Structure formats: C-alpha cells, structure tokens
Amino acid sequence: MTLWLLIWILLSVFLLGFMGWTLYLHLRQTMMWRAFAQANGLRFQMTGWLTPPSVEGVYQTFKISVFTGEHAPPNERSTQKRTAIELHIPTLPPFSGGLASAGMVPVLRNFDWPEMPLPAAFDTSVPMLALSPDAAAYGAYWTPDRIQAINSLVKIPRVWVIYVQRPDTALLRLDTPLPLERPGQLEKYLQRMAAVARVLMLTNS
Numbered sequence: 001m002t003l004w005l006l007i008w009i010l011l012s013v014f015l016l017g018f019m020g021w022t023l024y025l026h027l028r029q030t031m032m033w034r035a036f037a038q039a040n041g042l043r044f045q046m047t048g049w050l051t052p053p054s055v056e057g058v059y060q061t062f063k064i065s066v067f068t069g070e071h072a073p074p075n076e077r078s079t080q081k082r083t084a085i086e087l088h089i090p091t092l093p094p095f096s097g098g099l100a101s102a103g104m105v106p107v108l109r110n111f112d113w114p115e116m117p118l119p120a121a122f123d124t125s126v127p128m129l130a131l132s133p134d135a136a137a138y139g140a141y142w143t144p145d146r147i148q149a150i151n152s153l154v155k156i157p158r159v160w161v162i163y164v165q166r167p168d169t170a171l172l173r174l175d176t177p178l179p180l181e182r183p184g185q186l187e188k189y190l191q192r193m194a195a196v197a198r199v200l201m202l203t204n205s
Contacts (some may be wrong), residue, residue, distance in 0.1 A: 028181035029053065033066070036186050060194045063088040066186065070173065071103060081131065081174040087193050089170035091202040093141065096166045097132035101154045104162035106130045123151040147198035153192070172197055
C-alpha cells in the first residue's frame with residue numbers, strides 16, 4: 001500500500017464520518033423540532049429533505065420564529081450556520097434603540113443610530129454595543145431589572161443576542177451554534193427568552 005493510497009483512504013473515512021454525523025444531527029434536529037411544534041401548536045416547516053427545519057407561531061403569548069441562519073464573519077469568506085430564535089415583544093416603545101452582543105454587534109451597526117455608552121451594570125465580558133437616536137429615553141428604559149434580564153441571555157456561552165426596539169417593532173433574537181437537537185433544548189431556550197421578554201416589556205407606568 002502506497003502512502004498516497006493510505007492518505008486517500010484516511011481522508012475518505014474522515015469525510016464519510018463527517019457526513020454521517022452531520023446527517024445524524026440534521027435528522028435529530030428535525031425530529032425534535034417537529035415534536036416541539038406539535039406539542040405547542042406551532043407551525044413546523046421543511047422545504048426539502050436535507051434543508052434545515054423552521055418553527056413559527058405563538059409561544060406563551062409571544063410570536064416566535066426558529067430557524068437556521070447564516071452569518072459571514074468580517075474578513076472571512078466562509079459563513080457560519082447558527083440556530084436563530086426570534087421573539088416579538090408586543091409592547092412597542094415611543095423611542096428607537098438597539099443592543100447587541102458578540103457576533104450581533106456588526107448587525108446592529110447597520111442601523112444608522114448614534115452609539116451610546118452602556119450602563120456599568122451590563123455584562124461586558126463579551127463585546128457589546130448600544131445605539132439609539134433617543135439616548136435619554138433609551139437610557140431610562142434600561143432599569144436594573146431589565147439589565148439583569150438581558151445579562152442572563154448574554155452570559156450564555158457562545159450565544160449572540162440582539163434586541164431592537166422601534167415604534168413599529170420590538171424584536172429579541174438569540175443565536176447559538178447548537179442545533180438544539182436534544183430533548184428539551186429548544187423549549188429551554190424559548191422559556192428563558194419568554195421570561196426575559198416579560199421583564200423587557202413596557203408597562204403603563
């Protein structure tokens with residue numbers, strides 16, 4: 001057996017193993033997301049056998065969407081696939097502002113809003129950015145309870161968070177590299193986000 005033949009065999013075994021593992025994760029993800037959607041009256045969608053699934057509907061009174069998103073890191077040609085969970089908060093603010101952590105910071109910069117300093121209570125162990133054209137109102141919005149709530153998401157390892165508020169929308173999004181293919185994983189993330197959303201909601205006061 002020549003050296004080149006041995007290398008070819010080892011490379012083939014590696015590629016087949018990688019493809020098999022990827023297919024296994026995809027099938028597990030599909031099965032778990034479908035079961036979660038059925039148990040909670042949500043809409044499960046899948047456009048093809050090997051395409052990532054998605055889940056949409058209303059969960060604990062919040063409109064949610066779960067799907068696989070792609071990110072192109074700066075100065076890199078390849079893209080990263082991450083599970084994205086979006087939750088719409090029904091109470092709309094009279095101001096505009098956005099907060100982002102880690103890989104969502106470049107996304108938030110697409111908004112043409114002035115940058116504003118973060119209150120000291122925010123978790124700065126990961127890169128964070130706050131933007132708002134209404135600095136006074138947006139700064140007043142971030143009470144200690146709300147800062148603590150958003151910190152609970154930002155501190156999750158390898159998670160990216162973005163929270164955008166405008167008079168016509170309020171969207172909380174969390175991205176994770178995990179496919180959430182294990183039992184209870186997706187529900188755990190959604191429960192955590194729903195609990196945070198209740199704190200972030202505006203009240204009459």
